[in-house]
Amino acid sequence: MTTHRIIIGLEVHVQLLTKTKLFCGCSTQFGLPPNSATCPICCGLPGTLPVMNREAFHLALKAATALNCKIASFTKWDRKNYYYPDLPKNYQISQYDLPFSSEGWLEIELPSGPKKVGIIRAHLEEDAGKMLHDEHAGKSDSLVDLNRTGTPLLEIVSKPAIDTPEEAKAYLEELRLLLREIGVSDCEMQEGSLRCDANINIHVPQADGTFIATPIIEIKNLNSFRGVERALKYEAERQANELRRSLDAGAWVVDSSRAKAFRDYAVIQVLTQRGSEVAKATAGWDERTGRTEIQRRKEEASDYRYFPEPDLVPVKVDAAILDKVRTELGELPAAQKARLQSQYGIPAYDAGILSRQGRAFVAYFEAVVKTCGDAKEACNWTINDLLSTLNERQLDINVCPLSPQGLGELIVEIKSTGLNKQRAREVYTAMLDGLTAKQAIDKLGFKVVGDEAQLLELVRRAIAANPKAVADFKKGKLKAADAIKGFVMRETKGMANTEVVQRLVMEELNRG
Numbered sequence: 001m002t003t004h005r006i007i008i009g010l011e012v013h014v015q016l017l018t019k020t021k022l023f024c025g026c027s028t029q030f031g032l033p034p035n036s037a038t039c040p041i042c043c044g045l046p047g048t049l050p051v052m053n054r055e056a057f058h059l060a061l062k063a064a065t066a067l068n069c070k071i072a073s074f075t076k077w078d079r080k081n082y083y084y085p086d087l088p089k090n091y092q093i094s095q096y097d098l099p100f101s102s103e104g105w106l107e108i109e110l111p112s113g114p115k116k117v118g119i120i121r122a123h124l125e126e127d128a129g130k131m132l133h134d135e136h137a138g139k140s141d142s143l144v145d146l147n148r149t150g151t152p153l154l155e156i157v158s159k160p161a162i163d164t165p166e167e168a169k170a171y172l173e174e175l176r177l178l179l180r181e182i183g184v185s186d187c188e189m190q191e192g193s194l195r196c197d198a199n200i201n202i203h204v205p206q207a208d209g210t211f212i213a214t215p216i217i218e219i220k221n222l223n224s225f226r227g228v229e230r231a232l233k234y235e236a237e238r239q240a241n242e243l244r245r246s247l248d249a250g251a252w253v254v255d256s257s258r259a260k261a262f263r264d265y266a267v268i269q270v271l272t273q274r275g276s277e278v279a280k281a282t283a284g285w286d287e288r289t290g291r292t293e294i295q296r297r298k299e300e301a302s303d304y305r306y307f308p309e310p311d312l313v314p315v316k317v318d319a320a321i322l323d324k325v326r327t328e329l330g331e332l333p334a335a336q337k338a339r340l341q342s343q344y345g346i347p348a349y350d351a352g353i354l355s356r357q358g359r360a361f362v363a364y365f366e367a368v369v370k371t372c373g374d375a376k377e378a379c380n381w382t383i384n385d386l387l388s389t390l391n392e393r394q395l396d397i398n399v400c401p402l403s404p405q406g407l408g409e410l411i412v413e414i415k416s417t418g419l420n421k422q423r424a425r426e427v428y429t430a431m432l433d434g435l436t437a438k439q440a441i442d443k444l445g446f447k448v449v450g451d452e453a454q455l456l457e458l459v460r461r462a463i464a465a466n467p468k469a470v471a472d473f474k475k476g477k478l479k480a481a482d483a484i485k486g487f488v489m490r491e492t493k494g495m496a497n498t499e500v501v502q503r504l505v506m507e508e509l510n511r512g
Helices: 054-066 165-181 225-248 256-261 319-329 333-344 348-356 359-372 375-393 404-417 421-431 437-444 452-465 467-474 478-491 498-511
Strands: 005-015 078-081 091-094 101-110 113-126 130-134 141-145 152-158 194-205 211-213 217-222 252-254 267-270 281-286 291-297
Touching: 005 165, 005 225, 054 101, 054 113, 054 152, 054 165, 054 319, 091 113, 101 165, 113 165, 165 194, 165 225, 165 333, 165 348, 194 225, 217 225, 217 291, 225 281, 225 291, 333 348, 333 359, 348 359, 348 375, 359 375, 359 404, 375 404, 375 421, 404 421, 404 437, 421 437, 452 478, 452 498, 467 478, 478 498
Parallel strands: 217 281
Antiparallel strands: 005 152, 005 194, 078 091, 101 113, 113 152, 130 141, 194 211, 194 217, 252 267, 281 291
16 A cells, blocks of 8 residues: 555543533532532522633633634634433534634644644533443442543644644643643543544545545543554554555445545545445444444434534623733743743753753743753753752642752852762752752862863873883773773762863873
8 A cells, every 4th residue: 555644633521620510500620429510500490500610711712712723703612412322302402503713723832843733623512421331240330430521621633734643642631731730621531631532544645646545443541642643553554454455355435525624635434344334433442452443333414413502691802801801921941942042042952851841841941040040051051950859759849958059059150160960960969959059069078170280191101001002092992991990080089070081191191
């Protein structure tokens, strides 16, 4: 089979950071006893009326604005009708033909450079409950917890413009960072406040301008970004193999109804080897086996029998509301990354790492720079050492044991005394227990040998004591100089400035 193209679109559901549900006053707190955060409204009992949560709509507006979406001045609510055991009303209040935002984009960073991923729409809806399945020891019981029913969700639908599983993961990581930074959601996948469904199929271009396309599969049960990436890789390979077998068997037919959806390209619908059409379907991802399993036919919009929600009035958004939202956004991650590069002269890679840690981490870095005046060293220490410490101790930057002023003072001491990297890290470790840089250096008994005349004498002694290393260096074996440097470091008990030693050794060896 000729080279195929992977087509991926993501539907991301984000639980908004409200204290109460979208249309009632029940708590959204995670971890409450099952079915304890429910009421007649979120359970859909007769005679109840929903009331929109103003804060939920405000947070949704913030997210949509940050995602560069067009905000509708008029939007309404719709009923999406379907039956499932964890949906007590048998319908979901959502948005259909008039969502409050559409046509946005999110820029992601790829090895090949930045890429803008289009967003079709972002709309509000209420969540369903949660099913707990017990399939151990031959049981087939299922329990229903309705605490999550009615929780405000923002559904963000990307365009089918993601080309690889790696891009999908990068998109999700960038989206999570953005939503956390603007205070819209905590985006904790393990708590269900960020969930993703991935749609994937593959296209094979033909010589006549048409392409062969496999049916779109929507993958569910994705509980981590790594799981999304793995599931998409598996499903792309599975579809490619199915397509290859179908083409070899000559089992295909032109589907004109799908051709219109793809802007009048002729789309060839692949059939199974039995000759029956493969419909758009939903599949579950099994993390344990690393496989997708087809679950059911995918519903179309007509299956949900959408109609306007009769119990909620439409919402109007004016310019004053949007101006207020924009002022609350602050510096977004992409703009922050660009500013760090231009203001401090650090590489794009380092600026990306800093911005991905969040605004508090960036503020820490900038406070270190303010103290020491060296952005490059501040960046190295915050990324390589401080970040490792926080990860190892599972700490947040807001409870860091070392203040940014303290780290900045360490960098100043390193530059003024010539303390080498190994000893500087020992000082850094001691400072994590509450010592200042000077106190840690005194406690460890570090007295740097920085006098060049003294070091030059040691270098000459090292050269005289290592004739073989000198001879090897003259033959072009540059690594032989390490023996000379090692001699000097042993003589100074590791307290010599390594950069000075390196320079003196090379000068003496090249002079002889």
